[in-house]
Amino acid sequence: MTMSYAEARDFLLTHREDYDTACAGFRWPRPEHFNWALDWFDGVLAAEAESRNRPALRIVDVPTGAEQVLSFVEMSRRSDRVANHLRYLGVARGDRILLMLGNTVPLWETMLAAMKLGAVVIPATTLLSPEDLDDRLERGRVRHVIAAAEHCPKFETLDRARGLTRIAADGTAPGWVRFEDAHDDARFDTAFTPDGKTNADDDLLLYFTSGTTAKPKLVIHTHASYPIGHLSTMYWLGLKPGDLHLNVSSPGWAKHAWSCVFAPWIAGATVFIANQPRFDAASLLETIARCGVTTICAPPTVWRMFIQQDLSQIHTQLREVCGAGEPLNPEIIDQVKAAWGLTIRDGYGQTETSAQFGNPPAQPIKPGSMGRSLPGYVATLLDADDNEAEEGEISLRLGDNRPAGLMRGYEAASGKALLATAGDHYRTGDVATRDADGYFTFVGRADDVFKASDYRISPFELESVLIEHDAVAEAAVVPSPDPLRLAVPKAYVSLIKGFEPDATTARDILAYVRGRVAPYKRIRRIEFTDDLPKTISGKIRRVELRRGEAAGEAPETRDGIAFSEDDFPDLKG
Structure with a gap:
């Protein structure tokens, strides 16, 4: 049994705070023919009296306050x-x-x-x-x-x-x-x-x-895959008709289509855009409050900048606040909760999919977890031998359970599509753990997780601890070859302005991490650099750092300054 598009959307709106009912009763629409712009946007949103004159798009130039509303x-x-x-x-x-x-x-x-x-x-x-x-x-x-x-x-x-x-x-x-x-x-x-x-x-x-x-x-x-698939994204974000939704994302990336096109317009909400020549947290927060934004999704970098402001003095109409891109640190969630009484809800998906996991409105949240499978997604964790595990690669069941939000496949250089339907599962390439309540916690990219002294190390877990230190602006953790342990965790760190890349700062950061993680996980080496390799979208390319470590590149080749816990006898052991 399937639902029509309108039925599926209305079902999720009706049960937006009833996760169990939403998951049990939701069925993906499976139409043979579908054109979202003609059938949904024109045929429903622009045709029905309830929505046709509602703002679909509102663009504000933050420095001047000038607006375009359509x-x-x-x-x-x-x-x-x-x-x-x-x-x-x-x-x-x-x-x-x-x-x-x-x-x-x-x-x-x-x-x-x-x-x-x-x-x-x-x-x-x-x-x-x-x-x-x-x-x-x-x-x-x-x-x-x-x-x-x-x-x-x-x-x-x-x-x-x-x-x-x-x-x-x-x-x-x-x-x-x-x-x-x-x-x-x-x-x-x-x-x-x-x-x-x-x-x-x-x-x-x-x-x-x-x-x-x-x-x-x-x-x-x-x-189908994005226009229909983003029903799950609408549900995670908690959008309703008439909402004013701000998604902080740049055009050209999938998250922009997720939350600046499909999810809000599926709900019948207004896409809100706040254009700035350079990002400024204070003026953006003022615009959010002044314009009456009701829902927001922003990456952790933005939330980290927001909490540098006095949020208790910013009075907004926000009802839903979400984070995406990587899990948020508890400190950020706690500060927003204390100031606004709202809990930032995390979610997870890929360019290849719509939102797969999330913490929908009114559901219990576990710190550090990206939530549970969203309606329409049947996820499991697989080890290298395709056996289900409590820690493994996030995998989506195919066949009758294939989610509508999954891509058709990758395109090869020849132009032929390499379909994402081979076998029983689509493997995401990301590793997670799952607890007894069905909550998934991100561990890292399968290619990034490594072993040290036979223990599995999650770079993301250590990076999350590192960026809570007052001196750390950005961090990337990779394995560094070691004759005794095979590899040890090494942190590449960019510092916040005002902190010096010297032994005092290095010791303080190493001690900070040591006091917050198990002994086998602690950072053994640290290198300060202002030149972390990144993709054009701003994601750190750990693969380049790993290659440099494996090749034995000296810190000077990256204009880096390096220290080891061996430099601090009181930290050894």
């Missing part, structure tokens, strides 16, 4: 114009569009317009270099580009870009079509008529992963 019916009509314009320019069903825009109205117009056309969108961050773009144009088999005018020059040196349809938004660029022609030319001011039905398993989105351990993979999502 209703669901206005976004429906504007995306019709853009779809008509793109069709006029030759965009056809199945064509691939590289989309490189900031948080401006054309981004949402294009997402809806491409869906209506049956075109495939490849979201790209504005941080990409020309070399990155060349790789994406080639592997993504791109035929059309829509980019912010200020970033159009990045394409001028690329041979692959010369024969493409090139459209400049938020300004003009020589040789590029104006995005605004969609709105200025009366020919496009008509209702959009699709050229046929959209199959639910047709490609919709292609995402390049962040590539923390290898070259980014190309993830294929369909008209």
